Amino acid sequence: GQQVMQIPQYQHVQEGEDFTTYCNSSTTLSNIQWYKQRPGGHPVFLIQLVKSGEVKKQKRLTFQFGEAKKNSSLHITATQTTDVGTYFCAGPRANAGGTSYGKLTFGQGTILTVHP
Amino acid sequence: EAGVAQSPRYKIIEKRQSVAFWCNPISGHATLYWYQQILGQGPKLLIQFQNNGVVDDSQLPKDRFSAERLKGVDSTLKIQPAKLEDSAVYLCASRGAGGRTGELFFGEGSRLTVL
Numbered sequence: 614g615q616q617v618m619q620i621p622q623y624q625h626v627q628e629g630e631d632f633t634t635y636c637n638s639s640t641t642l643s644n645i646q647w648y649k650q651r652p653g654g655h656p657v658f659l660i661q662l663v664k665s666g667e668v669k670k671q672k673r674l675t676f677q678f679g680e681a682k683k684n685s686s687l688h689i690t691a692t693q694t695t696d697v698g699t700y701f702c703a704g705p706r707a708n709a710g711g712t713s714y715g716k717l718t719f720g721q722g723t724i725l726t727v728h729p
Numbered sequence: 730e731a732g733v734a735q736s737p738r739y740k741i742i743e744k745r746q747s748v749a750f751w752c753n754p755i756s757g758h759a760t761l762y763w764y765q766q767i768l769g770q771g772p773k774l775l776i777q778f779q780n781n782g783v784v785d786d787s788q789l790p791k792d793r794f795s796a797e798r799l800k801g802v803d804s805t806l807k808i809q810p811a812k813l814e815d816s817a818v819y820l821c822a823s824r825g826a827g828g829r830t831g832e833l834f835f836g837e838g839s840r841l842t843v844l
Contacts, residue, residue, distance in 0.1 A: 646832070655820060715824045718774075720771055
């Protein structure tokens with residue numbers, strides 16, 4: 614079945630360092646979404662990428678969607694303690710049909726720890 | 730705007746007992762999802778509703794899990810009988826028709842511990 618893999622599983626950084634997490638899908642994706650889950654919290658939507666090669670920025674966060682639409686990355690510049698949490702990528706389930714929005718396959722997440 | 734409401738937040742039961750979780754989505758959101766998140770993993774879709782109809786329940790273990798959304802608003806997820814491996818956070822999410830197309834709004838979740 615469809616698999617979405619993320620690396621690394623864990624990342625420990627000093628405050629001010631950069632952070633990158635990578636996401637790879639076993640199938641081509643129509644779009645990819647990124648969510649952040651704070652410790653003890655629930656996933657919160659960050660962004661959706663749709664176009665091949667798309668790059669979007671949100672302040673210190675930069676998101677990329679690969680040319681083949683099978684991989685993506687999230688880069689955080691100059692991490693802050695508020696960036697702590699688990700970052701998930703998610704893509705529509707394969708063969709989900711026209712109602713695929715929201716039927717997501719999530720990666721296992723990258724847990725980011727930021728040391729002050 | 731009120732978010733997705735879920736209850737109870739925590740539940741501890743013994744194996745073979747039953748449990749039910751309730752979800753009230755964001756007002757006006759026609760699509761509702763139940764996801765299961767086991768510790769250390771990403772959420773896994775269990776079932777999707779569009780209004781009061783089931784769109785996809787292919788990943789729902791139907792021998793023990795059931796879900797309904799009778800009036801197209803709030804929803805209930807039931808597990809009977811529970812197994813140890815059902816220990817997880819059960820997340821309800823909803824999606825609106827407009828705006829950022831794929832964005833899901835998650836509730837705080839219901840954490841189930843099966844002993």
